Amino acid sequence: MAGKIIADTIETGAGADISTSFVVNGSLKAWVNLDGTGTIAVLDSLNIASVTDDGSGAYINAFTNSFNNVNYGWNMSTMNNASSNKAFIAGLRVSTTPTASQLQTSIHQNETGSADRDFVCTSAFGDLA
Amino acid sequence: MNTPDFKGTHLWDRLCWAKERLDPVQSDYRVVYEDSVDECAKILVADPNWMACALQGGILPPVWVYHELAKDEASEGFKRHTRGYLLHETEPVEAMTEEEAIEYLILKDCPRHVWENYNEGNRPKMIICTKKQLPQTREWRNAWKISEELNIAA
Numbered sequence: 001m002a003g004k005i006i007a008d009t010i011e012t013g014a015g016a017d018i019s020t021s022f023v024v025n026g027s028l029k030a031w032v033n034l035d036g037t038g039t040i041a042v043l044d045s046l047n048i049a050s051v052t053d054d055g056s057g058a059y060i061n062a063f064t065n066s067f068n069n070v071n072y073g074w075n076m077s078t079m080n081n082a083s084s085n086k087a088f089i090a091g092l093r094v095s096t097t098p099t100a101s102q103l104q105t106s107i108h109q110n111e112t113g114s115a116d117r118d119f120v121c122t123s124a125f126g127d128l129a
Numbered sequence: 130m131n132t133p134d135f136k137g138t139h140l141w142d143r144l145c146w147a148k149e150r151l152d153p154v155q156s157d158y159r160v161v162y163e164d165s166v167d168e169c170a171k172i173l174v175a176d177p178n179w180m181a182c183a184l185q186g187g188i189l190p191p192v193w194v195y196h197e198l199a200k201d202e203a204s205e206g207f208k209r210h211t212r213g214y215l216l217h218e219t220e221p222v223e224a225m226t227e228e229e230a231i232e233y234l235i236l237k238d239c240p241r242h243v244w245e246n247y248n249e250g251n252r253p254k255m256i257i258c259t260k261k262q263l264p265q266t267r268e269w270r271n272a273w274k275i276s277e278e279l280n281i282a283a
Binding site: 053054060066 | 175
């Protein structure tokens with residue numbers, strides 16, 4: 001890399017200090033936005049190597065830079081369906097546990113079960129390996 | 130664009146460098162595999178930013194690094210990775226073709242028991258195809274299987 005700034009704290013214009021470790025540890029380490037309809041396609045991402053279509057509304061997100069352990073944080077969201085007024089629930093896939101290198105997620109619609117959606121957003125926070 | 134000498138640079142920093150500078154590459158290839166006879170076929174798609182890194186070269190670690198980390202994670206009592214430095218300090222791989230990148234991704238992200246003997250047994254467990262060869266709608270998605278009529282050259 002061309003240059004390096006070494007700093008323990010960052011100060012805002014208002015004079016508030018924050019440790020750079022807050023920034024490093026609190027930053028999103030992986031995210032992906034994919035189209036889960038038709039033949040699934042990744043719209044944009046960071047630190048994702050591949051996404052696997054694992055059936056209706058089910059995905060395996062594989063990281064390029066693995067996490068340090070399996071206890072990293074994650075969240076997921078998708079687009080609701082205004083016409084049917086039914087809610088979609090997006091999160092960790094049932095009966096799976098995250099690994100340091102992969103996160104399995106799924107989307108369910110109330111009453112009807114698993115569902116494919118146009119915008120499927122997943123993100124993960126934590127320490128990288 | 131030339132890739133900086135990234136050996137020793139944290140992989141995360143390399144990915145951020147690539148994200149800012151490289152155009153994403155949407156691959157037309159899809160890897161279809163069956164992990165279990167009781168489950169539907171899975172379809173792996175390469176991430177376009179990752180594919181850009183693979184084609185650029187000098188960014189991604191060799192695939193054996195991921196296998197070493199997987200071994201660590203499978204070991205009894207695993208709490209956290211202690212050999213993450215392999216991702217950052219191993220000499221990055223040179224530029225790959227799109228086909229080589231897909232092979233790399235199979236070795237990285239498909240289960241070992243699938244790619245080790247994908248073409249043995251009564252029916253193929255894995256195939257590489259193009260997007261247009263897949264069903265264009267997701268009807269009966271949870272029942273999709275690799276056709277037994279496929280004739281795959283080894």
